[in-house]
Amino acid sequence: MKEDTIAKIKEETDGWEYMANLPEEWHGFKLRREPVIGKDKYDLYAYVNEDWHKSAIVYFHEETHEYKVRLKIGLIEFARIEFITAKLSVFEELLVAQFEQVLQDMAQFNPATLSSIVKGLNLPEWQYGLDLPAENEGFELFIRPAEPVKINNGSYIVIDYVDFTLASSFTVYYNIYRDEFFSEARIWNIPDVNYDFDSSDLRELEEKLSSRMPARLQQVRKWAEEQKEQIHYGNN
Structure with a gap:
């Protein structure tokens, strides 16, 4: 991050009363006050629950010169578009009005976050989704169809099997x-996309998951473990 950008952020947020008065714990999340400066992001603070693998980060994005909030849920990270603004005063108003609800929705599933279209899918009643194993090929069922998670661009996470030890x-x-289901794998948090699970409805998705998901999980694990070995040998 450019030095002049860092200086600008420090000047704007110096003595920011809102940030100074934040609670140390909020809806199960602990406040991390230490700033984190990356390549193009300046994290002002974050609320984190490591056991839940969830965090909400308040930051400045150098690429767009805007203040933003991004969420990390499992391995998936995305910005909440309703918080994006270039002015700190407006950002504070948005945080006051909406940030606590974001934490509440991360702490406990809120059906109000679902659009009428998603509710129309009847995911909570989908028997295949209810029968998904809590552990599958060493992956933990982190997000289940009965409690889908809204992200960006009209997308929801419906199923998420994660091995956090392998990222x-x-x-x-x-x-x-x-109006389509699709899938993505991550190997050491690097996306790997195929189209084997693209489906227009739950029946089609169920057929593809039943026949193809075990092999896909095995493939992801194999690739992740191979890369782990390569990293290990590369460091020796």
């Missing part, structure tokens, strides 16, 4: 604009 996962999404 690898298999995720199924639904997009309300395309």
